[in-house]
Amino acid sequence: MSGAVTTAHSVVEPSATSRRIAAFLVILYAVVTMVPLAWIFATAWKTPPDSISYPPKVVFDPSLEGYCNLFTTRTRQTDEYIEALGPPQGACDEVTRKREMVIAGPSNYLPRFVNSLIIAFGSTFLAVSLGVFSAYAFSRFKIPLADDLLFFILSTRMMPPIAVAIPIYLMYREIGLSDSALGMILLYTAVNVSLAVWLLKGFIDEIPREYEEAAMIDGYTRLQAFFKVVLPQAATGIAATAIFCLIFAWNEYAFAVLLTSGEAQTAPPFIPTIIGEGGMDWPAVGAGTTLFLIPIVVFTVLLRKHLLRGITFGAVRK
């Protein structure tokens, strides 16, 4: 029996070797998936010649040119003109002049980026708000044909949204929503709301009714009970849903290309246009992409505590 004790290993706890193998596989996978990202970050700090050199340069002198080109428009000038300008104003001016160009003005990247922020966060807020109210109603009240309605809501996701791109394009043109932030917010909300209702219904179903009943007996109205008792407990679900909605709205490309061209253009359709302006400006594309990644990363990191619980939600019952 003593022999059994010394050689036995726990059935539940993984052994040191399998831990090491698991860690190795996870790190390997992380490295593989991080390579394209690392490539983008690196490219953003290269000069245009470095960015297209072959074999690729892993070690290089960092340059601000990518970021400068991203935020400015430039015009080519003669040497005499540039010399007559006097000393360069700031770092960007300096790298631009080396290429025999001068800064003509700001590029459209910043307004496009702001459009993306407004549209993505606006539609996420709308989709989650509508979703949480509908989900609560579906979860708590006897709604006639509730199952059919839920299926109907889900069915809007049964084809790729882009399948209806042409009708939406024509409709938007007709009612004047083309190339407007409002139009894009409504569109992304419509796509996301079904996801939000279904995800949130699952979370709200898990919150015992007793909480609201207790609050209502304590003198609160149903709406007050909803805000004071249900919402705080659904925070995890709301955070997870918000991230999914935000990622969709932030990254959406096809509708954005089709429906926005000027005023309301978002960053995803804008970034590729950089390539067309005076050659393959890969560092500017890298810089644009790097900055584009930041809001989602920040949002996800801020909500990660909720997200981890949210994604594994339902796997283990309390």
Next chain:
Amino acid sequence: MAEIRVENLHKSFGDFAAVKNSNFVVENGEFFILLGPSGCGKTTTLRMIAGLELPTSGRILLGGDDVTFKRAAERDIAFVFQLFALYPHMNVRKNIGFSLKCQGTPSAEINRRVEEAARILRIEHILDKSVSGLSGGDRQRVALGRAIVREPMCFLMDEPLGALDSEFRHLMCGELRGLHNRLKATTVYVTHDQLEAMSMADKIAVMNKGLIEQFGPPQDLYARPASMFVADFLGSPPMNFLHFNAGLARGSGEARLGDAIVQMPVVHEDIAPSDLALGVRPEHISFDDRSALRGSVYGSEYLGTTQIVTVNTDFGQIKARTKSTGEVRPGANVGLRFHADRLSLFDRGSGRAIRSALYEEGAHG
């Protein structure tokens, strides 16, 4: 504090009648228990008193006011849920003060009353803790604190001890009854545990399939069960039923079980020959070799001062509670004697108790 009056209360969910024409009165300051197996309608009745369900028909009066269709918030009651329903995003102090905050009570006053409630329940030391780390008993106390801090007209409790382990449940039973003795608050308490009900209640209503089978003080229900269901539901082990077929005339005080004549309380009604059951509490059985009513011992369970002896008779298996000093051998043939004036007689067809001297005595005193 107030009296609760329930009149002809009826509740259906579709075709299913959960509560059928309930009538009872909970007097001011009384500890009232709705007792019954799961699905008998006791929780539905409680939820209707609370205003969480609306009755199909009937009336509920709280302190004389008709509250049948008032919202829960307007009834001035406190409800303790089985799973406590403590808000996980608030600490103990905020949980207890939550209802006062709604009424717009000034925060100094809230603090004073929360601390007062905590003192009564002896949970002052956990006031600033989060509820998620609390033990079952402390959660129970916080849930009670949330109820008593409001000083409501009455307390409604839905199996508040159901989530606790049995050892602790016993302790909390004592605490709850002690709390009631101090606060003298009208309380309606729902449970399926007859021991809990017997040990705490001033009055019990036993429910079965939506109907109130019997309503009265626990002693009454135990000594004079109105139906076989009540007799079987109360007591551990429950009442024994000896099945026999006979007709009895009013004024008769004997039942013939095979060769044996059993003395019992005088019946007050004529009974046509039918299937009857003689109800005997285990503690009203003793062994007597001279008795003509015989049975063979099947086994015994030792319980310390007493033992439960199972005996097979021609009229069914019975369990007797006797002193554990007397030795019983399995298989032995024993004579049985019953405590003549404590016996109940039931009509097996309807399950109803037949009126007898024992029951009249209860009705008069």
